[in-house]
Amino acid sequence: MTAWRLIVHDKAEPAWNMAFDEVVLERALAHGGPATVRFFGWDRPAITIGYAIDAAATLDLDECERRGVPVVRRVTGGGLVFHGWDLTYAITFPRDAIAPGQGLIEIFWTINRAFASALEGFGVRAGLLEGGDAPGPPAGACFARPTRYDLVVGGKKLVGNAQRRRRNWLLNHGSMPLSDGYRELLPLLRDEREAAAFETQSVGLDAVAAPVPSRAELVGAIGDAFGAALGVRLEPGRALDEELARAEALAAGKYRNARWNRGGEAV
Secondary structure, eight states, X not given: OEEEEEXXXXXXXXXXXXXXXXXXXHHHHHHOOOOEEEEEEESSOEEEXXXXXXXXXXXXHXXXXXXXXXXXXXXXXXXXXXXXXXXEEEEEEEGGGSSTTSOHHHHHHHHHHHHHHHHHXXXXXXXXXXXXXXXXXXXXXXXXXXXXXXXXXXXXXXXXXXXXXXXXXXXXXXXXXXXXXXXXXXXXXXXXXXXXXXXXXXXXXXXXXXXXXXXXXXXXXXXXXXXXXXTEEEEEOOOXXXXXXXXHHHIIIIITXXXXXXXSOOO
């Protein structure tokens, strides 16, 4: 059985979190691995935005700065995600390791099915949104509207994913709100309709699980479910010294760079 590296990080700076995941992808491209599953947290409330999102059109960036809420642009696609109250993960893997021969959206299906299996052990009855996207206007915020194969409970989105493909490797970012604490950041959205949509279109784990499992319990259950779904063995590992050094350099030169985070290229 193929072994994948499992890394569990505590709370870290938002820019560093995004830098580290890109470093893992870089190393996989250069050295052929390792495939890595990482769970991580945030040392402060933060917002990440998908690669193609217009930050200034979606958020009140002046108010974000006034509140001290970092806005960091991901290398993955997808929409805007609020962090600080969620379980966040990154999966870096060979393209054909999940849903070989299928489209990228089928990868979401496989990942979310594993999540559903893990959460079932905590009494959460979650399923995948089949068919098309949920009705409503296009939303820049990831959790403002469920889309095909999102994990939903009672029609409300519980888990969101976004991807970036480089040659034969993929980086998948994902988030599951553990509570609705992120709602204090909703006024930062420019579109009031989008902010209002969170009330009917998304849900936190604390609203559907009683009691709410600990992070350690979730990581263990989800890791086991991933391994079973993918036919791989997750082995606890650590970040290499060269990964840590490169991540700090990339955070400083790119992910803390206002030009990059507002949609340009880092210089």
